[in-house]
Amino acid sequence: MASNIRLFVEADLQPGLDLEIKAGQLHYLRNVMRLSPGAQVALFNGRDGEFSAEIVDSSKRSMTVKLLEQNRPQMDEPDIWLIFAPIKKSRIDMIAEKATELGVAKLATVITDHTNIERVKIDRLRANAIEAAEQCHRLTVPEITGPLTLPELLDNWDASRRLLVMDETAGEKGGVSMSALRTSDGGQPCDAILIGPEGGFSPSELDLLGNLPFVTKVTLGGRILRAETAALAALALWQELVGQSTIAEINT
Ligand code: SAM
Secondary structure (H helix, E strand, O other), rough: OOOOOOOEEOOOOOOOOOOEHHHHHHHHHHHHHHOOOEEEEEEEEOOOEEEEEEEEEEOOOEEEEEEEEEEEEOOOOHHHHHOHHHOHHHHHHHHHHHHHHHOOOOEEEOOOOOOOOOOOOOOHHHHHHHHHHHHHHHOOOEEEOOOEEEHHHHHHHOOOOOEEEEOOOHHHHHOOOOHHOOOOOOOOOOEEEEEOOOOOOHHHHHHHHHHOOOOEEEOOOOOOOOOOHHHHHHHHHHHOOOOOOOHHHHHO
């Protein structure tokens, strides 16, 4: 049985390899989890699947683990991105953590007319995402990119990816519900969910977005949700109704 103590590492993984565990991960294994030589952990790097590894040497300054065998083959998450306007620190950390648990492949931030937070600490969001990926048994960590303005994002958009704009005004204006988005050919869609800031999208932004061929405006119902609630609700609905990633696939 693979260890429940999972660490994300950057190194390539193959049986028999010795890897040095350093800094924060060394402290976590040695001082928090109080592991000593002979104990096993699970390692993943987002490319080679998950490997079990045995601690073979441990000191205050370093720890060496030997890779044993691959427990799980590499499996990527469905191709869904979450693009959101930065919000207050604690809540943006929560989005990074929960969106990772909900299987997002990429997290991107966008500056819109009503966005009132411009600085985004990418390293901090990545640390939250790594911890969430370790905890929820994902085999990947979402890519995290820094803020673009909405025009910059749209100017460089790959039109083969649907942009699902979460629009609280779309209910009365022809917006669709998430369930209407399931692809009929059964293929794995590649989508992006766009969430506005606390002040919502400006009317000119909604007009601009509404005229783009790759945009679909989506309603999440009649209530006005907070940005982080809308982000997580949209992701959960997408995974269940559109992403077609079944529980069976996830547990292989
Ligand atoms: N403009 C809203 C107002 O007047 O109170 C506030 C925007 S809401 C706090 C932040 C974002 O969450 C919106 O821009 C939208 O992307 C999303 N959102 C909130 N409720 C939604 C709903 N019912 N349907 C779709 N998206 C929603």
